[in-house]
Amino acid sequence: xxxxxxxxxxxxxxxxxxxxxxxxxxxxxxxxxxxxxxxxxxxxxxxxxxxxxxxxxxxxxxxxxxxxxxxxxxxxxxxxxxxxxxxxxxxxxxxxxxxxxxxxxxxxxxxxxxxxxxxxxxxxxxxxxxxxxxxxxxxxxxxxxxxxxxxxxxxxxxxxxxxxxxxxxxxxxxxxxxxxxxxxxxxxxxxxxxxxxxxxxxxxxxxxxxxxxxxxxxxxxxxxxxxxxxxxxxxxxxxxxxxxxxxxxxxxxxxxxxxxxxxxxxxxxxxxxxxxxxxxxxxxxxxxxxxxxxxxxxx
Numbered sequence: 225x226x227x228x229x230x231x232x233x234x235x236x237x238x239x240x241x242x243x244x245x246x247x248x249x250x251x252x253x254x255x256x257x258x259x260x261x262x263x264x265x266x267x268x269x270x271x272x273x274x275x276x277x278x279x280x281x282x283x284x285x286x287x288x289x290x291x292x293x294x295x296x297x298x299x300x301x302x303x304x305x306x307x308x309x310x311x312x313x314x315x316x317x318x319x320x321x322x323x324x325x326x327x328x329x330x331x332x333x334x335x336x337x338x339x340x341x342x343x344x345x346x347x348x349x350x351x352x353x354x355x356x357x358x359x360x361x362x363x364x365x366x367x368x369x370x371x372x373x374x375x376x377x378x379x380x381x382x383x384x385x386x387x388x389x390x391x392x393x394x395x396x397x398x399x400x401x402x403x404x405x406x407x408x409x410x411x412x413x414x415x416x417x418x419x420x421x422x423x424x425x426x427x428x429x430x431x432x433x434x435x436x437x438x439x440x441x442x443x444x445x446x447x448x449x450x451x452x453x454x455x456x457x458x459x460x461x462x463x464x465x466x467x468x469x470x471x472x473x474x475x476x477x478x479x480x481x482x483x484x485x486x487x488x489x490x491x492x493x494x495x496x497x498x499x500x501x502x503x504x505x506x507x508x509x510x511x512x513x514x515x516x517x518x519x520x521x522x523x
Contacts (some may be wrong), residue, residue, distance in 0.1 A: 343518065365511070367486060370450070370486050370499075372486075384464055386407045390407065417471070435470065437467055453508070500513070
């Protein structure tokens with residue numbers, strides 16, 4: 225032991241010095257972690273990104289086009305006139321019908337039957353053949369056939385008009401037949417007026433005056449009277465409210481010549497069938513053309 229003692233002492237001294245100079249392992253690991261944490265805190269954190277899918281790209285492109293492209297203006301509506309219907313002969317193997325190019329509309333199509341008669345087809349598809357005037361009123365005036373003849377002056381609904389137009393009031397106590405006889409006296413005087421209310425003078429005797437319509441009878445028939453039967457027009461023409469008062473006969477005839485005439489009832493005008501349809505059980509007819517339905521003959 226004696227001879228090896230200096231060497232052992234020297235080795236121990238070397239180990240002691242190394243132990244004192246080197247830091248402990250625990251302290252070294254803590255220092256490494258501290259340095260790593262400090263370094264990590266200084267690094268920028270990566271941003272979260274969302275993957276762009278195909279649908280997302282399409283939506284982006286669509287939004288860009290919508291924002292840039294101007295909204296196109298609506299094209300103007302162009303109304304083209306309906307093709308003109310040209311008369312054509314009727315007749316096929318399934319029956320007589322109109323051979324025309326015009327489309328069915330509110331206006332009836334016209335043509336010719338094999339026999340040379342004027343024919344038409346209404347929008348509903350019913351076909352008609354035009355014939356000569358017929359019916360109990362075929363030889364009467366259009367006004368009479370239409371049902372617009374004025375009632376008699378002594379009609380109960382017309383007496384108030386004469387009483388209002390009388391130049392002197394009806395004597396007190398006269399009623400009923402006595403008042404009517406007094407008004408119908410040939411020497412009685414009446415004030416006359418135009419449809420517009422203008423005074424046109426006095427007449428002596430009801431025979432020199434006529435009942436004046438508020439609206440001309442021809443216009444009444446053309447606008448609504450042809451849609452009713454003759455009997456219905458007669459009943460409407462007996463209402464006091466239809467007349468404005470009494471007109472002087474000559475003045476009324478002069479102004480009446482300028483008023484519209486009585487247009488012919490027809491199936492394409494949707495007139496009441498009793499005025500033109502020969503097959504209608506109520507048929508009264510008139511001095512205008514009558515019409516009959518064309519029944520197709522099946523093969």
